[in-house]
Amino acid sequence: MNDELKEAVQFFKNEKAYDKLFQQFRKKYESLGRIGGNISVNEFSSDELEEIGQFFGLPGRQLRTKGVISLRQFEEQLSLTRFGHITLKQLLDAYFGEVIVSKKAQKLAKEKELQEFFEAQQERFPQIAFWLKFVYEKKSEARWILKIAEQERERLTNNIEILNKAFELLPEKAERLPMFSQRITGDPHAFDLHTELGRMFIHLLAVNEFNNDEMTDAIEFPEGVEEINELLENYQIYRDDLLNFVTCANLIAETELGVHPVWEIAAKHNTVQLVPLRELIPILKVTPASGTIVWIVENSGVCSTLLDHEPSAPMICTNGQFTLAALMLMDLLVENGCQLYYAGDFDPEGLRMADRLIERYSDSIQLWHMDKKAYYKTKSSKVLSEERLEKLHHIKDERLQEVADEMKKKGKAGYQEALVDWLLEDLKKVK
Numbered sequence: 001m002n003d004e005l006k007e008a009v010q011f012f013k014n015e016k017a018y019d020k021l022f023q024q025f026r027k028k029y030e031s032l033g034r035i036g037g038n039i040s041v042n043e044f045s046s047d048e049l050e051e052i053g054q055f056f057g058l059p060g061r062q063l064r065t066k067g068v069i070s071l072r073q074f075e076e077q078l079s080l081t082r083f084g085h086i087t088l089k090q091l092l093d094a095y096f097g098e099v100i101v102s103k104k105a106q107k108l109a110k111e112k113e114l115q116e117f118f119e120a121q122q123e124r125f126p127q128i129a130f131w132l133k134f135v136y137e138k139k140s141e142a143r144w145i146l147k148i149a150e151q152e153r154e155r156l157t158n159n160i161e162i163l164n165k166a167f168e169l170l171p172e173k174a175e176r177l178p179m180f181s182q183r184i185t186g187d188p189h190a191f192d193l194h195t196e197l198g199r200m201f202i203h204l205l206a207v208n209e210f211n212n213d214e215m216t217d218a219i220e221f222p223e224g225v226e227e228i229n230e231l232l233e234n235y236q237i238y239r240d241d242l243l244n245f246v247t248c249a250n251l252i253a254e255t256e257l258g259v260h261p262v263w264e265i266a267a268k269h270n271t272v273q274l275v276p277l278r279e280l281i282p283i284l285k286v287t288p289a290s291g292t293i294v295w296i297v298e299n300s301g302v303c304s305t306l307l308d309h310e311p312s313a314p315m316i317c318t319n320g321q322f323t324l325a326a327l328m329l330m331d332l333l334v335e336n337g338c339q340l341y342y343a344g345d346f347d348p349e350g351l352r353m354a355d356r357l358i359e360r361y362s363d364s365i366q367l368w369h370m371d372k373k374a375y376y377k378t379k380s381s382k383v384l385s386e387e388r389l390e391k392l393h394h395i396k397d398e399r400l401q402e403v404a405d406e407m408k409k410k411g412k413a414g415y416q417e418a419l420v421d422w423l424l425e426d427l428k429k430v431k
Contacts, residue, residue: 008083009094017048022095025071025088033102035075035088038068114149121157125164130211131204132160141219145200159197162190163204171236174281174328180237193228205231226321233324238277245276246325247300247317249307251333254285270311272304277325286332288314293430294333295368295423298344298353302416302423310427322353327360334364343368343423346375346407346414347384348391351400358397367399368426369419375403377422378414 012018024039031037041049041063050060052069056077063069075088083091093099101109118136122129135142148156166184178188185191191198202222209231210219222228229239238244249272253263260283266273267289288294289312296316297303303317318326330340342357342365344350357365389411392404407413416423 004083005086005090005094008086008091011083012091012095015051017044017051020044020048021052021069022092025074026092026096026100028071029089029092029100030103030106033104035071038070040068041066110150114146117149117153121160125160128160128164128167128204131163131207134207135203141221142203145203148196159200162197163200166191166201167204167208174236174238174277174324177232177237177239193225202228202231205235209234230321233322233327236324238324240277242276242278244323244325245274246280246323246329247303247319248273248275248315248329250289250312250314251294251316251329252287252289253283253332255282256284270307272307275325275329277323277328280325280328280332283332285336286329287336288333288338290314291430292337293339293341294330295427296330296340296342296357297416297423298342298350299416302343302420305420306423306427309424313427318353321349322356330357330361334361338364340365341368341426342366342370343416343419344370345416346370346378346380346403347382348388348404348407351395351404351407352391355395355397355400358400369422370403371399372403372406374419374422375406375414378418380412380414380418382413382415384411384413 012022020043021039024043028037028039029035044052046060046064048060049063053060053063056063056073071088078084078086078088078091089100115136118132122132125132135145139146145156148159162185166180169184171180175183177191181191182188185197189195191201193199193202206219206221222231229244232238233244250267250270251263252267253260263273265271291314294314294316295306296318297306298318298320300317300319303315303319306313307315316326316329333340340357340361342354344354351370354367354370358367384407389408392408395401395404
């Protein structure tokens with residue numbers, strides 16, 4: 001800062017009226033990005049206006065009458081003083097001890113810094129670069145994470161490092177969330193759903209699901225507990241191993257010690273079991289008590305009705321969205337060469353569940369009366385909303401696509417209860 005500028009700063013700092021004036025000038029410059037515009041005199045007292053008026057060679061009351069003070073006029077007046085070689089911008093910078101930039105320039109600089117941060121994190125953690133790129137580019141869908149990046153950069157950096165480790169070390173077999181959390185962080189509660197890190201972990205997994213689904217054009221972040229549990233279970237992480245269970249009948253399980261006695265007795269007496277995930281973890285092999293086919297029914301009422309008539313049929317009831325327990329049981333059956341037959345409801349959710357099983361088990365699963373003929377037989381009057389029908393656009397299997405197209409035309413759902421007689425015929429044929 002040269003001597004003339006120092007002297008000017010000292011001159012104006014000697015009077016409090018100029019501090020208030022220059023604060024207003026600064027705001028105006030930050031808003032416009034240039035010296036221009038006016039500021040109101042309403043916030044100034046009569047004594048303050050009298051002091052400022054002396055600079056202009058005007059009485060304070062005249063400034064009050066004018067109502068505004070022009071930044072350009074102030075700069076012109078400044079040029080007529082002994083500080084004539086100094087611009088108003090130079091004076092303001094020196095007065096506040098920093099280079100004042102416009103709001104627009106501040107925003108651009110802040111955006112550039114944020115971009116550079118996320119690019120650096122992508123280079124550092126290539127495993128989750130896809131997620132970091134999504135967070136930065138899809139700002140509206142990750143606003144809460146960006147807010148942390150802006151306010152608590154170091155905290156976010158630490159979280160990213162932990163998330164990268166978690167993604168690299170996702171479990172290869174079923175693992176409880178607290179145990180997974182302990183293994184990754186040393187804190188069994190680090191990934192609890194109410195924590196910031198837990199929410200980020202769910203966000204990361206949801207984006208990964210979106211990237212892996214070529215048919216999905218809009219990401220769906222889980223909101224409810226059931227949706228979150230389902231997402232975690234896709235990665236073999238479960239939050240509860242007692243309430244996470246599968247309903248089944250007439251199946252034989254084996255552990256390292258041989259045939260499991262409980263399963264053996266249950267199959268002998270055609271007893272339906274509710275098997276929690278906890279009891280499935282030590283199971284090494286599962287087979288039907290007879291034959292090689294296992295019938296899978298989504299609806300619990302239909303499943304129970306079928307067992308009323310064919311109590312020895314090897315059967316699984318999924319009862320809504322697939323639990324990790326249900327998927328683990330089906331995995332064990334497929335690994336042992338069994339053939340699965342799946343029957344679900346004719347609604348968007350039911351078709352997507354069937355589609356998911358086909359994608360998971362390929363040739364080891366057959367659709368069980370889930371074609372157009374079966375859909376016509378249901379003759380449901382349940383009207384589907386446009387929002388639910390939109391989900392049908394994500395169906396991948398060609399056979400299910402045909403049903404989905406028909407469902408879009410009719411706009412109605414269909415339910416398994418109307419197909420019980422057909423399902424029973426099939427059970428009797430393979431008895």
